[in-house]
Amino acid sequence: MQTTTAPVIQVQGLTKAFRTYKKEPGFGGAIKGLFHRRYEQTLAVKDVTFSVAPGELVGFLGPNGAGKTTTLKMLAGLLHPTSGKAQVLGYVPWERDDGYRRQFALLLGQKNQLWWDLPARESLDLNAKIYGIPRDLFERTVAEMTELLAVKDKLNVMVRELSLGERMKMELIAALLHQPKVLFLDEPTIGLDVVSQKTVREFLREYNARQQTTILLTSHYMADIQELCRRVIIIDHGTIFFDGLLSEVVDRFADFKLITIHCAGAQNCPKEDLARYGELVEQQAGSLKLKVKRDRVISVCKALLDNLPVTDIDIEEVPIEDVIRQIFAR
Ligand SMILES: Nc1ncnc2c1ncn2[C@@H]1O[C@H](COP(=O)(O)OP(=O)(O)OP(=O)(O)O)[C@@H](O)[C@H]1O
Ligand SMILES: [Mg+2]
Known part of the structure; x- marks a missing residue:
């Protein structure tokens, strides 16, 4: 996409190979494995290049195992790439600079990131303390977001007792407490009922429009993509094969x-x-x-x-x- 401002996310030739131990079947295989470990290499992400402009909300699409989560984890600094470069807000993510940590958030819909044994409010509170968020800002943000996401009455419930949808909404609030400039959302609506999906979607659209947060979003629900993303990047077997307007996908494919x-x-x-x-x-x-x-x-x-x-x-x-x-x- 043509833009005059410098991109917020810049990825060039990003590649990630995982080495996994391969066990041959049966008892014999287990014994053999003790002496000769056989490794298999999975090229999860291959030579991926793209950039995202400030305030863009880009859909990152692909079938299971395409390399989406792996890419997001590298951009969030959780994984080191095998080769290639990336810069987000001018930082190299895997150098884990504190300045970077304060400016992005990663939400993994498949994973619980809140404290399981605490009431939602305390779990959020801990997140706020970690980021050193001022009390009044914290209170204001939580009040506003729980209202918008319809979970105001769930703040005193233990995280492990929340429904999947309620927990996901709390996770989203936790991710946004420190007002990140860049947001990586990996399947934020997975497993939610249609009403909650819609609530989360509308919340994200509003939030992106208001805060101009740059968002990279994966979802297997096309409704999310259609309602939120003008631009999509489609990845398969670790390789990008389309990067452009969602409306062009139909023309092309x-x-x-x-x-x-x-x-x-x-x-x-x-x-x-x-x-x-x-x-x-x-x-x-x-x-x-x-x-x-x-x-x-x-x-x-x-x-x-x-x-x-x-x-x-x-x-x-x-x-x-x-x-x-x-x-x-x-
Ligand atoms: N830690 C790991 N060790 C070994 N292989 C891995 C690891 N993480 C991911 N992979 C492999 O890398 C490939 C890409 O996985 P990834 O999780 O990035 O896919 P995805 O696009 O997020 O898929 P999904 O839509 O199912 O979430 C897959 O083949 C997966 O099995
Ligand atoms: Mg994934």
Whole structure:
């Protein structure tokens, strides 16, 4: 994306290889393993390059095992890369400078980061003390955010007794207490019910707009991505294969369009006849929906108009969710 200001996140050729011990099956394998350890290398992130401008909210997409969490962990300084460079707010994350620690937050939706055996308020309070957040700012932030996230009445509940959604909201508050300039969110809505997902989403959109926090977000829920991110980076097998506007994903990767025609007697058209136009998606009284290769859309429309008593015709893009699913299935 073209921007005149310096990027907040700058990643160049970032690579991470994990070495894992591989055990051969059975007892024999275990014995053999005692003498000859066999290692296998997983290239989790391969030569990844991108940059993010101040205030951007970028979606980081990819199937399971694509390298998203590994990338975020490197940017948060939890992992050392095997090679490559990164700078966030001018800091090299894995040098773990205190100045950097105070300016970013990482939320791992799959992991509990709060103190399990404390009431939520005390757990937040401990976080605030670690970061040296002034009392009045702490009180104000907690009051405001618990209100927005609808967990005000949960502050005195032990963290381990909170529901998944309530805990995630508290985690989010904890991550934002020190007003980070950069936020890495790894599946912040995972496992939440649709209402909580929506609450968290709206909260993030608001927060990003108001605070101009730079956010890199992963989610397997396309609703999160569609509602929050104009730009997406798609990664697969550790390699980036798309970086651009979400709206361009459909143009680039959708091989099909959906054509709906309205005509009397649509329900009676023989399926074999319709198959020559494209894949029949829906057949109802008075309408038909067909999935048609992009490059055949015009000719199929012509043929349909010639051969059937068409009264109306609609051409739509395949939903982005389906396009992404199709990309991941490749
Ligand atoms: N500590 C580790 N040791 C060995 N291999 C690892 C380690 N962490 C991750 N990997 C491997 O690196 C690859 C990328 O994993 P990563 O967790 O980054 O994927 P992801 O994109 O976050 O996937 P998901 O959508 O399932 O969360 C996977 O093949 C994973 O098995
Ligand atoms: Mg992950």
